[in-house]
Amino acid sequence: MSIHQDSNPTILLFTNAEYGQANVFFSVAYELGTTSQSKIHVASFRPFHKRIEGLQVHIAREGAMTFHTVAGLSYEEALAKRGKGAQELVHPGRWRGAIECLGHFGYGLVPWSVEEYYEQLVSIQSIIEKVNPGLVVIDSLFFGAQDVCRGMKKKVAILTPNSIKDIIGLRQPWLKGFWKYPCVSTGYPFPIPLHLIPANLYVTFRMIYTIATQPHLKAINHLRKELYGLSNPITHEFTLDTPYILPSTPETDFPGLLPTPNLTCCGPIVVPSFKSIDEDDELKTWLEESGRQRTVLINLGSHAVSGVEAVRQIAGGIRILLADRSLSDSEEGGNTQVQFLWKLLPDEAIRTALREVIKEEMKEGVVRVVDWLEVEPRVILEHPNVVCSVHHGGANSFFETIDAGVPHIVLPVWHDTYDYASRVETLGIGVWGSQRSAPFANDEEFGNALKRVLNIGSREAELFQSNAVALKAKVNRYGGGRKVAAERILELSGVGEATSCRKKRVSGF
Numbered sequence: 001m002s003i004h005q006d007s008n009p010t011i012l013l014f015t016n017a018e019y020g021q022a023n024v025f026f027s028v029a030y031e032l033g034t035t036s037q038s039k040i041h042v043a044s045f046r047p048f049h050k051r052i053e054g055l056q057v058h059i060a061r062e063g064a065m066t067f068h069t070v071a072g073l074s075y076e077e078a079l080a081k082r083g084k085g086a087q088e089l090v091h092p093g094r095w096r097g098a099i100e101c102l103g104h105f106g107y108g109l110v111p112w113s114v115e116e117y118y119e120q121l122v123s124i125q126s127i128i129e130k131v132n133p134g135l136v137v138i139d140s141l142f143f144g145a146q147d148v149c150r151g152m153k154k155k156v157a158i159l160t161p162n163s164i165k166d167i168i169g170l171r172q173p174w175l176k177g178f179w180k181y182p183c184v185s186t187g188y189p190f191p192i193p194l195h196l197i198p199a200n201l202y203v204t205f206r207m208i209y210t211i212a213t214q215p216h217l218k219a220i221n222h223l224r225k226e227l228y229g230l231s232n233p234i235t236h237e238f239t240l241d242t243p244y245i246l247p248s249t250p251e252t253d254f255p256g257l258l259p260t261p262n263l264t265c266c267g268p269i270v271v272p273s274f275k276s277i278d279e280d281d282e283l284k285t286w287l288e289e290s291g292r293q294r295t296v297l298i299n300l301g302s303h304a305v306s307g308v309e310a311v312r313q314i315a316g317g318i319r320i321l322l323a324d325r326s327l328s329d330s331e332e333g334g335n336t337q338v339q340f341l342w343k344l345l346p347d348e349a350i351r352t353a354l355r356e357v358i359k360e361e362m363k364e365g366v367v368r369v370v371d372w373l374e375v376e377p378r379v380i381l382e383h384p385n386v387v388c389s390v391h392h393g394g395a396n397s398f399f400e401t402i403d404a405g406v407p408h409i410v411l412p413v414w415h416d417t418y419d420y421a422s423r424v425e426t427l428g429i430g431v432w433g434s435q436r437s438a439p440f441a442n443d444e445e446f447g448n449a450l451k452r453v454l455n456i457g458s459r460e461a462e463l464f465q466s467n468a469v470a471l472k473a474k475v476n477r478y479g480g481g482r483k484v485a486a487e488r489i490l491e492l493s494g495v496g497e498a499t500s501c502r503k504k505r506v507s508g509f
Helices: 019-035 046-056 075-081 094-102 105-109 114-131 143-152 164-171 173-179 194-213 215-228 281-289 308-323 348-363 377-381 395-404 416-427 443-454 459-475 481-493 500-506
Strands: 010-014 039-044 065-069 135-139 156-159 244-246 263-265 294-299 338-343 367-370 386-391 408-410 430-432
Touching: 010 019, 010 114, 019 039, 019 046, 019 135, 019 156, 019 395, 019 481, 039 046, 039 114, 046 065, 065 114, 094 105, 094 194, 105 194, 105 215, 114 143, 114 215, 135 143, 135 481, 143 156, 143 215, 156 481, 164 173, 164 244, 164 263, 164 416, 173 194, 194 215, 244 481, 263 481, 281 338, 294 377, 294 443, 308 338, 308 348, 308 443, 348 367, 377 386, 377 395, 386 395, 386 443, 395 408, 395 416, 395 459, 408 416, 408 443, 416 430, 430 443, 430 459, 443 459
Parallel strands: 010 039, 010 135, 039 065, 135 156, 156 244, 244 263, 294 338, 294 386, 338 367, 386 408, 408 430
Antiparallel strands: none
């Protein structure tokens, strides 16, 4: 997968369809389509087609983008077919939870059967042959596209929403990735305390062993070897001559990671905003004219922390915060200066739980529960009245919150969300709001997390805020991650030049 100079201006982007992976591709496709003359092709599974159709409306250049459908089931559809929906992937942290996660690791990593994976590979190869791109940019978890490109010896770059440690953590000097940095899924603090190092080592080696020996993955690996002669296990194969483009920077990750020269650390790669807050009159009025100057956005993703009991506990935490007289500057008592915007898709059982716990708060408009936001969450986060983001620790949510410069409260539920909860604590930009209760929530624990972040006059709360603002300035000093990522892709395709900031980014950050 080495890179050679090529003047072919056609760029082909391969991504999974799910928002967690696809958002960085959606963002970069928009930037390439609006700022370059390159021919942009996007290939993904059927569910992503609608998003790209909507994106093309906002790109003035006619014919700038072409979509290609990869045959077969998307990642999420394949998981559902295997009976492995999102709730089956939820697990607690620490070593026991991480080992529990490995029980689903085979189908969690590659949810397709061998026959379905083969169908996918044939489709991908057909798309590449048809487009004949000068550069293929691939999702770090789209293993099918990576396999085909290795077999066809195509010129590639890897675009990922994830962090530096996810790419080079286990390649650190003195094996630091095994004993200093927390293994994904554990949520261990950084640096790992001495008494937790054996557990971290155990989980790390168990994960490596699982990838090499899990029966489903072994069957997929046999197919890959038969078709393309690939002997490595099915994970993205890291090589120094493969460029990586990611939203992480050294300032947003665990300290002390030594870079490799093939990483381009862009800063947050956030989705473009096509609507401003002014276009949602009702929300704008609620944000600005309610008499409450501080707003907390709760956006836990479509699959995370959405069960009835979890919702009940989160609502209970909100009530604890609102009832805390010590945080009030009002004679009546209670925290009258805070309101909550909660994005939640409730069924009747969840509606009942909400009414049981925060009926009056919802009636008074102190808690506003919506199943859809007319504007992107990042637009809301950027509003000056928004002072905290509660999210599940997904990479996109983490970087959007960093880009907005507000503190985090993280309620992790699986895999790398535990890493992001630990990062938030390490960086001093917020709180892991469910350390004792993850992957669920506890009203008292969540309420206390809210108090820590929102306590006016508290030295800790002031530090969360100032650290978040300072981090935003550091990571966006090169003009924004979406722009930097697009520049790097154009440079690799042979139609752009490395600017001084790009060169600085690539060579040692």
